[in-house]
Each structure stands twice: as C-alpha cells, then as structure tokens.
Amino acid sequence: MSKYIINGPCRSFGGKVNISGSKNAALPVMAAALLSEDESVLYNVPRLSDTAAMAKIIESLGCGIYRDGKGAVHISASVRRPKKSLDYYLFSRLRASILIMAPCLARFGRTRIPMPGGCKIGARPIDLHLKGFAAMGAKIKQGHGFVEAAAKNGLKGAKIYLDFPSVGATENIMTAACLADGVTTVENAAGEPEIEDLAEFLNGMGAKIEGAGSDTLVITGVPRLHGGSHRIMSDRIEAGTFLTCAAGLGAQLRAENLEVGCLKPLLAKLTEMGLEFETGRDYIELKPCARPAAVDIKTLPYPGFPTDLQAQTMALLTTCDGNGMVVETLFENRFSHIPELCRMGAEIKTEGNAAFIEGVKRLTGAEVKATDLRAGAALVAAALKADGMSVIHDIEHIERGYENFPEKLRSLGGDITAVD
Ligand code: UD1
Numbered sequence: 508m509s510k511y512i513i514n515g516p517c518r519s520f521g522g523k524v525n526i527s528g529s530k531n532a533a534l535p536v537m538a539a540a541l542l543s544e545d546e547s548v549l550y551n552v553p554r555l556s557d558t559a560a561m562a563k564i565i566e567s568l569g570c571g572i573y574r575d576g577k578g579a580v581h582i583s584a585s586v587r588r589p590k591k592s593l594d595y596y597l598f599s600r601l602r603a604s605i606l607i608m609a610p611c612l613a614r615f616g617r618t619r620i621p622m623p624g625g626c627k628i629g630a631r632p633i634d635l636h637l638k639g640f641a642a643m644g645a646k647i648k649q650g651h652g653f654v655e656a657a658a659k660n661g662l663k664g665a666k667i668y669l670d671f672p673s674v675g676a677t678e679n680i681m682t683a684a685c686l687a688d689g690v691t692t693v694e695n696a697a698g699e700p701e702i703e704d705l706a707e708f709l710n711g712m713g714a715k716i717e718g719a720g721s722d723t724l725v726i727t728g729v730p731r732l733h734g735g736s737h738r739i740m741s742d743r744i745e746a747g748t749f750l751t752c753a754a755g756l757g758a759q760l761r762a763e764n765l766e767v768g769c770l771k772p773l774l775a776k777l778t779e780m781g782l783e784f785e786t787g788r789d790y791i792e793l794k795p796c797a798r799p800a801a802v803d804i805k806t807l808p809y810p811g812f813p814t815d816l817q818a819q820t821m822a823l824l825t826t827c828d829g830n831g832m833v834v835e836t837l838f839e840n841r842f843s844h845i846p847e848l849c850r851m852g853a854e855i856k857t858e859g860n861a862a863f864i865e866g867v868k869r870l871t872g873a874e875v876k877a878t879d880l881r882a883g884a885a886l887v888a889a890a891l892k893a894d895g896m897s898v899i900h901d902i903e904h905i906e907r908g909y910e911n912f913p914e915k916l917r918s919l920g921g922d923i924t925a926v927d
Contacts, residue, residue: 545734599624664689801831818885
C-alpha cells in the first residue's frame with residue numbers, strides 16, 4: 508500500500524490549477540460507447556485508476572480501447588457478442604461497472620456481470636437499475652455474485668418512476684432506452700451535470716433524449732446508433748476539493764477549465780462562510796481570506812450540496828470560526844474520515860447521520876488512513892494545513908479519482924510526496 512507524506516502547514520499555497528476531466532462523467536460515457544459497433548472517440552478522459560479499470564472491463568468484453576498519442580481515448584465495440592467470462596475482481600473494484608449492463612442488454616439482448624463494488628460508503632443496492640430494466644421487458648436474475656438481465660426480443664419503451672433520483676440508475680436506464688422499441692419516460696430522474704454530459708454524448712451518436720438535467724427524461728428509441736465524438740466535462744468534485752483546500756489555508760486559488768455553474772452549491776456555502784470569488788466563463792478564483800465562519804451543510808441530490816464534497820468541506824469546517832453541522836443524507840456510511848480527522852486534533856461528534864464540528868485554531872499532523880476516495884481527499888486537505896508531518900496511508904483510494912494529485916498540489920506549493 509502506498510502513502511502520502513505531507514508537511515504542513517503550507518503557508519505559501521496558491522496559484523492556478525487546471526481541472527481534469529470528470530471521473531463520474533467519463534465512466535458512464537465510456538460504458539455507453541459500447542452501444543454502437545462503430546468507433547467512438549473521447550477527449551479529456553482523466554488518467555485515473557477507475558478509468559483504467561473501466562478500460563480493462565471494456566477489453567475483457569472483447570472490445571477495443573486505446574489512448575492515442577494526443578490523449579484521446581478510442582473505443583470500438585465491433586464484437587458480435589461480448590465475452591461471457593468476466594473477472595470478479597475488475598467489476599468489484601468500481602461501482603460504475605454496473606453501467607456496462609445497459610449497452611450490453613440494449614444491443615445484444617442479454618448481460619451477466621459480477622456484482623459491482625466501489626467505495627464502501629453504504630449498502631449501495633442496485634434495485635432501481637434492475638426495476639428500470641424490468642419495466643422495459645428484461646428478465647432479471649441474481650445469484651452466485653452475478654446479476655443478469657435478458658430481453659430476447661429487445662427492450663420496449665416504458666414509463667418509469669424512480670423511487671429515488673439515483674445517478675447510476677438514471678444513467679443505466681437512459682442508456683438502455685436509446686435502443687429500446689418506443690418511448691421511455693423516466694420521472695424523478697437524477698439531474699446531475701454528469702447525466703447531461705452523458706445525454707450529450709448519446710445524442711451525438713444519434714440517440715433521441717430530451718430533458719437531461721431535469722427530473723423527467725423522454726427517450727425515443729432508435730434502431731441503431733453510430734459512433735460518437737465527445738469531450739468529457741470537467742470534474743466539479745476535483746475543482747471543489749482544490750477550492751476547499753485553499754479556503755482552509757486562507758489562500759488565493761484559481762481553478763481553471765471548469766463548468767462554473769456546476770459548482771454553485773459549493774460556492775453558495777463558501778460565500779456563506781465569508782469567502783469571496785471572481786468567476787469567469789471557465790474559471791473560479793478564490794480570494795485570499797481570513798479564517799472562514801462555520802456553516803451547516805446537508806447533502807442532497809443535485810442541485811443540492813454534493814455528497815462527494817461532504818468530507819472535504821468537513822475538513823475545512825474543522826478549523827473554521829464557530830460550530831458547524833454536516834448532515835449526510837445520501838449514503839449511510841460516509842463519515843469514515845471523522846475518526847481520522849480527530850486524530851489530527853479536530854473536534855467532531857456524531858449522532859446518526861449528523862456530525863457536529865467545533866472549529867479549532869489548528870490541526871496537528873498525524874498518521875491517518877484513507878478509507879475511501881473523498882475521505883482520503885479530506886485528509887489531504889487537513890494535512891496541508893496541520894502543524895507538522897502527516898502520513899496518509901492507503902492512497903490507492905485517492906488515486907481512483909484525482910489525476911496527478913500530488914503533482915498538482917506541489918505546483919500550488921504543497922509539500923507532498925507519494926511513497927510506496
Ligand atoms: C454516483 C457517483 C458518486 C456519488 C453519487 C451521489 C459515479 C460513478 N458515482 O454514485 O460519486 O456519490 O452518485 O451523487 O457517478 N440507491 C438505491 N438503489 C439503487 C441505486 C441507488 O437505493 O438501485 C441509493 C444508494 O444506496 C444511495 C442513493 O441511492 O443511498 C444515491 O446513489 P446513486 O445516486 O445511485 O449513486 P451512484 O450512482 O452509485
């Protein structure tokens with residue numbers, strides 16, 4: 508297992524950082540490329556262990572995928588049938604492996620994959636994905652660690668109401684419906700920006716999707732899709748991570764190459780903390796600041812406050828002026844960073860899905876463990892402002908979702924080294 512060694516506090520943090528392509532947009536788009544037998548070309552796909560795992564999954568199905576000299580990812584799925592024997596280990600590595608089901612079911616009439624894995628932040632059932640496929644006429648079977656969906660005569664358009672606006676279920680159902688016979692409507696759909704990005708890619712392949720980004724999708728199935736060409740949107744969670752890091756250090760930071768509107772839920776909270784920004788078409792510049800004021804946060808589906816920025820914002824709250832509260836409503840086990848932050852001197856108490864944070868003047872460096880992707884990012888943010896050396900173990904979790912994280916932090920003045 509590898510670790511980061513960080514020496515804090517970083518007093519000279521600041522400057523410009525270029526935001527990478529979004530992990531959560533790239534993964535569904537990569538999977539959806541399998542809907543067509545033609546080649547698709549994707550730009551701005553981040554180099555992460557999760558995108559590498561998705562590439563291996565695509566290869567394991569018998570499809571072609573490579574990155575060209577300029578960094579574009581080419582995917583071609585000209586196979587007549589995807590391979591059947593799939594690797595448990597690959598699928599169990601990431602939650603988004605479930606998104607392979609939609610293109611395989613829609614195009615080949617059957618799919619059987621090992622149950623997906625991913626960050627251990629809750630039970631993460633897949634019932635909504637499967638109910639959607641079943642409503643479109645698929646027969647579902649589960650057992651022996653596999654999940655199977657089959658629609659011998661193809662999928663049929665259906666009216667689907669999601670009990671909860673699940674991001675993954677919305678993506679899977681929307682993708683499958685592109686090749687279904689007839690019109691599919693999805694109500695109470697998730698409206699995350701990554702879903703709009705996926706719809707843009709699919710419509711570029713010839714799909715007919717309306718309403719992406721709203722809570723109602725209307726998808727008119729077509730018999731065939733051609734290959735697509737698409738630039739993956741920037742990673743709003745990576746941008747938010749850098750902004751919360753900088754805010755904790757009182758630093759100026761300009762995050763560039765991003766879709767500013769997607770960061771509104773975070774910017775609203777940072778503004779409430781007393782922080783100031785300049786925003787342009789594709790950048791956000793945080794102004795140097797004094798100690799921010801504590802605020803309360805409740806995670807919600809978009810456009811509410813993102814659960815994927817909860818841990819990093821809690822790391823910021825640990826040194827804010829006053830008491831803050833964080834309520835996590837999306838995942839039942841997303842507080843694993845709290846004991847680690849407390850090792851660094853944070854004052855946090857929990858009660859059910861609420862955390863109460865009493866701001867302290869400073870954190871102290873300590874040896875801690877990244878238990879999942881965003882929890883790990885929160886520890887990095889805490890270590891950058893803590894007094895002394897911190898060692899963050901199990902950084903494999905962090906590398907799932909942050910491209911060149913230590914390099915980017917070093918370019919901003921962070922004293923961070925990755926060691927094996
Ligand atoms: C995606 C993101 C993840 C983010 C999450 C919420 C990707 C690859 N991952 O995950 O980073 O934290 O959205 O913004 O894009 N649920 C069910 N049944 C289902 C599906 C989900 O009960 O069939 C529940 C989950 O347990 C969870 C909630 O719905 O409590 C939200 O999950 P969902 O929106 O599906 O998240 P993911 O797509 O897994």
